[in-house]
Amino acid sequence: MNFTLPVSGVLDVAQTLSVLKVHSLANQEILDLHAASIKRVLRLGGEYYATKLWLSPTEVTVETQTPQRLQSELVDIINSWLGLPQDQLQGYAKLETLDMLKPAVKRFPNLRLIGYPDLFEALMTTILGQQISTSAARTLATRYVQELGERHECGLHVFPDALSTSQNTAEELQQIIRCPLSRAQTVQRVAHWYVHTGQYLAESQEDFLDSLQALKGVGPWTRDYVALRGLRQQSIFLRTDLVVKRALATLGVKQTDPLEIPDGAGSLATVLLWALDTKKN
Structure with a gap:
């Protein structure tokens, strides 16, 4: 087709x-x-x-x-x-009013938020990537997908589902992913939660996020990142993200400086700052 x-x-x-x-x-x-x-x-x-x-x-x-x-x-x-x-015109119009974001708005006039094809994939990728570089996160995710993702006839692997992940112990996941036991425990805990609770809360986004953050090993950054790239919440501004902090510093914005991102434009502001930092490097 x-x-x-x-x-x-x-x-x-x-x-x-x-x-x-x-x-x-x-x-x-x-x-x-x-x-x-x-x-x-x-x-x-x-x-x-x-x-x-x-x-x-x-x-x-x-x-x-x-x-x-x-x-x-x-x-x-x-x-x-x-x-x-996604109609970005309104978001861009709002962000054009912020002097500190004008360079990013002018340089990248047609950005939009890129998410994931599946909510559980967004969730697991985020958990695997907590507090490490993107290249290290890719290495962990590649091992996870290779071992637990079903291999399709075309040769590619499908991202593992929550059930197959939750059926492994934390120790088994640690061996598969080759990560610290604490991270493997969080992977197992979140997958088990998704099977029994999370997937049924997905239609109520705030309930989903509150329940997720209540789990051991899940902090505010993880909640916000899943809200942004998993649930596509337009209001999320990921100021605690390392790359966003770096981009803001490049623009001369200190961590203590107040930032009033217009309502509904937080995700676009985050995307613009990610792009600005990527091009700088």
Whole structure:
């Protein structure tokens, strides 16, 4: 099945690919920067389907094994993952009023929040990446996906689900991921919570986030990052994020300086600062 999805406004293809590359796992997806394409195996209706996307400024072309009956579910996943329907005009208009963000607004006029195809993937990727570099997080996630993610006939692995993760002990997960036991315990604890509680709270986002943060090993940054990239909450401004702090320092903003981000523009402000820091480096 082939079809195209429209983009609201303009998709900054280069920046989208740049964001995807930071988190890309070689055993999970094929990211072709030259062709502006990404291939993954997505979970729909309890089954797995190889899906390839070609990005352009105005639309995304989709080639997939997914049957017609599941097309609307696939469209929802892609739209949420890449934020294609996201109208950024209001957010940009609000942020243009902040002098300190004007350089980022001018340099990156067409950014949008890139999330994950699946909420549990956003959750686990965030847990694995707590307090370590993105490259170290990718290494841990690659081991996790290789061992627990089902291998599709196309050769790529599917991101593990919550049940298969929770069925391993923390000690087993530690051996698989090769991480400190405390991190493996958090992975096991969060996966168990998601199976028995979290997935049923997902429609009530604040209840989901409050319940998540009540778990040992989950702090405010994790809550906010999941809210941002997992639940796509537009109001979240990730000021505690290391990269955001670094970008603000580059702009001359001190940690003690007050910041009044306009309501509903927090996620865009975060994305702009991430982009600014990436280009600086």
